[in-house]
Amino acid sequence: MKKIISIVLFSALGGTLTLGAYKLFIEKPQVVIEKATESKPVTVAANYTNLVGASIENTDFTVAAEKTLNAVVHVKNTSYKTIRDPFAEFFYGQGSGTKQYSQIGTGSGVIFSSDGYIITNNHVVKGATDIDVTLNNKKVYKANLVGTDAINDIALLKIDEKKLPYITFANSDNIKVGEWVLAVGNPYNLTSTVTAGIISAKGRDLEGNGGITDSFIQTDAAVNPGNSGGALVNIRGELIGINTAISTRTGSFIGYSFAVPSNIAKKVIEDLMEFGNVQKAILGVQGGELNGKVAENLDLDLSEGFYIASVIEKSGADIAGLQKDDVIINVDGVKITSFADLTGFLNTKRPGDTIKVLFVRNGKEMTTNVVLSKNEITVVNSLGLELKNLDAKELKKLKIENGVKITGITNKELLSYNIKKGYIITSINGRKVYSVDDVNEVISTKTEGEVLRIEMLNLEGELERYIFR
Template identity: 75%
Template sequence: MKKIASIVLFSALGGILTLGAYKLFLENPQIVIEKAVESKPNMVTASNTSRLIASTENTDFTVAAEKTLNAVVHVKNTSLKTVRDPFAELFYGQGSGIKQYSQIGTGSGVIISSDGYIITNNHVIKNATEIEVTLNNKKVYKAKMIGTDSTNDIALLKVEATNLPYIVFGDSNEIKVGEWVLAVGNPYNLTSTVTAGIVSAKGRDLKRNGNITDSFIQTDAAVNPGNSGGALVNTRGELVGINTAITSSTGSFIGYSFAVPSNIAKKVVEDLMEFGNVQKAILGVSGGELNNKAAENLDIDITEGFYIAGVADNSGAEKAGLKKEDIIVKLNNVKIATFADLQGFLRTKRPNETVAVTYLRNGKDYTVNVKLSKNEISKVSTLGLELKNLDKNELKKLDIANGVKITEISNKELMYYGVKKGFVIIAINNQKVNSVDDVNEMIATKTEGEVLRIEMLNLNGEIERYIFR
């Protein structure tokens, strides 16, 4: 009995000692840890996270989506391809080996007026013999081509309809890096689809077309095949870009997409409506982006801007006093950091408009007004030709609708085949030539090994065709 009592007593004493040790050494540190969790720095972090979550939740995309979904259309183009089978012609006679088949291409478009004007990408409807537009409500219309601009990859279509929903143009110069945007289009033949992202960069030059430079808006909104020609809109539902390209090794979206800025697209559309072609303005300067070497030679600290290497005679730039080694840093108070910035700005302007040019000379800032001019003459070294635009009276006199005149020729091969000064180039690879810029663009976009088929009007008013390899 005494043994049992001793065991119980020692057990009770052990329990008391264990509980005391727990209270003294273990429970108090736990309280300190709890206080640390509730310390002020952690509370601030939690508060910031809450504000971030609230900010994201308060960004409302529904208004922009509602404004744009019904104004973005599905565009289907049908083109006829001709295939020639030489073996069939050998056995069954000439002409028996020629077959035609239809090729279907799809993309997106944006209604920009209630009476049926639609903007899309040039590559969406290139070589189309028939264009069909399907609205979000499943109504189908035949579309008429109004005009195209291959440089900016923009095309303008028209359907015969009224009271259509449309998207208003926003100011693409005003959008900021980090701003929310929505991409609306028809990827993979799906009906109007909305994706969201932010503006990742502006004035992006992809150098995708040889010498032709673009000034794209870069976003991380998902864009896939079929989105081309669709809308890039801000959270107010205003059109700030036309989705045009993605960079991908797979052909599908992997993180970034690119859009033609709305200011460029709007100017192209207005020119196509008014003139039938794009009116391209030039400052009258040549050069490129300012680099470290040029900055060192000029003994300046900045490394951004457009470095003037030459000024064209009788140009607006020369008349305004711009000189070689001046550095253009702003146009109409818009920052010019790269060549793409300069090109992008000028593509929103027309000949005879005046712009305020801010430039650096000898370390000092100056601002002058420059009247923009039209590029009327161009030397195409690849062809050994100097070309000149034709005005309406000259076109009427020659009884042609388009073309550019050869004013000088140094290509001995062409001279051998009878090409002379005064000949008029009217088409290259079945695409009409309206200006000297068109010729430059078609030459610049020529792929390696591609054949150039040039149609010319000779001095007798006859069409001659030449092939360049």
Template identity: 55%
Template structure:
């Protein structure tokens, strides 16, 4: 019996030794976490006293501005019939390969009067054969194009309706301040009446490579495709800009959007209603582009007989203000002039060799325009010139550089009277039409002209 217990004891001792060795040398330790406790943050005192904000002056509720705006912003649908060339159809004998196809584009617009005038971007309705407006209450109406300014990308539409329409009030875009809250209202991706908020990021912004608009309001309010032509409003619900462009590699909003200032928009609308085209105001000076000081625009030279010369401006003067509005760069000056009409008086503050002077200048009308795409400079005819040629419309050619004009010996002294049978009444109108027929568009048009000898001549391009 003792022998049996001895064997069992030895076996037990051997098993215990083996198990202990396994635990010690073979088995890896297992860690089980039953509860995780977050460490408490350490409080550190610093020699900093935070400022107490007056929250009553900080706008945190945009509902009033949004309510005033959403019903004044409309959806704009444009339908354009464009000619499309398919070389395969021509190759396989299916006609000449050209066919007409309908293209539809969308954007936004802003009602600016109770009787149905609407502002939008020119690029929203450019080339449209049919324009349809959808109000915020889903009612659809046809719109007519009253006029457009491609240079500043603004167009004026009109809808006819028996009811009084809600409309927006123009604000003074010169008074908009960097850091001020703004709302962008439009129809991105066909989403009706979308409101986004941001701040004014910059003013007088000129986009690199953009030769048309040179005085944007920059904001970080989200703007996407379909917002073009929509409203940029302040916290009082006043229109301070027309949303126009975004900077993006993807085509969608990435943080920067741009609007045509309301002062420029209102001036263009007034001109289109009163004159049928935009009256561009100039000082009568050329700018010294080499000037690279921190602020101001330096006068390079002054036109002979100009109002600027009569007012006492001199070559080398640095313009620092227009009517007490600070001028830091050329786009600031451009924006101020674009918002004004010929004949207006402006006070120019200039720095002349360290001395600040103020000169009152009467703005002149720009009467010569250059179509870069066709290398032609045009100028309005005087009433005496019209009477001499016995015509009531037309613009004269100052110079040409296009090979076709040189081939036909068309140049200074010729008068363009019609483009594609449309009577031409101003140099700016002719320039804008010619630019739509730039060589890259491959559109054909016919110029009707009167030669210096009084002969009517027609040329196809």
């Protein structure tokens, strides 16, 4: 009996081993497909395969890198300064104490046309005597400075070459927070280098940026010294910004960098190429960014937008019917949630352009078309002055060729120096002032510690000189 039981057990064990081997090594795995019990077809939002493909495409940076590496250049600026040593001249004769020193600065630039036009930052080439551009293939060219815009920190260069690789502009209004981007530049004097990150914020206002545009793209792509003037591109290799600044305590990248939006940069270089200067447009309103606290004080239901505190008489906004207490929430389809959103949008426009403004008045949404006008009025906080352009009739009456009028004084200390409304600023540091934009440009290019020597005509037409530190 025991023998029979042993035979049965061994047979069962052998059968089990044989079946297991068949299942493991011979039989193909069975695919189980779940089916819905409903007879009606189910609508699927997206195809899984397509989503996977899109995800892979969005994180594959090789195409964008290939399109941009050869269109980003190294920019070297050389400036020469002559220093005179009076002690050496006293002991060794005239001329012996004069020495010339050279200073070298570096950055990046972006070729945006095949015939050699390059965009970079103004601070990269500021004060340069010579500018050299090195392509990614190590070829070196002398560059001509076509024009600059200190307010937006943009400069336009030109090299004598044809059929160059270049990057096309994208619409920076269409970028989204969280979108992948690449920063391409020449950090630490290396050849073109690519780093990746995402867009962290749009319309970022940097306090204390020296008057530079306050509508930056913020990204966490690593940007280091030498990246200034380089390209911020999307995954298609299209230019969405010019890398300009970093947030740092050490001088190197610690987490965030900032770029001038491509729409602003494109408008600036087009102006420099066509007019030789930047055409600045204004809406004709004064006010500020709306937030919860301001809205509560004004008894408004909104918490985002641009609140109009006053409208400049005879400006485009005035003619179009905008009024005090209106809140602008959209312009030409661009949502306005902050002061930076509005100024950034206006920096892409020229005097004479017509824009569609969506605003809220007494709780109701309304629209109007505004023809933008030329910038005629400005507030220079660093000087404590409100300034206004002079028209041809006023210049003729005053018998002067240039100048801007002081229309308000916000710094009470200036009153003790007898500066009054109606004074005319004619020059700053020897440079003639023709418009309020000229004043803003001089202020924005002022170096740390530099004094401003301002010449003014008083109410009697007499010339007075003041030093602002």
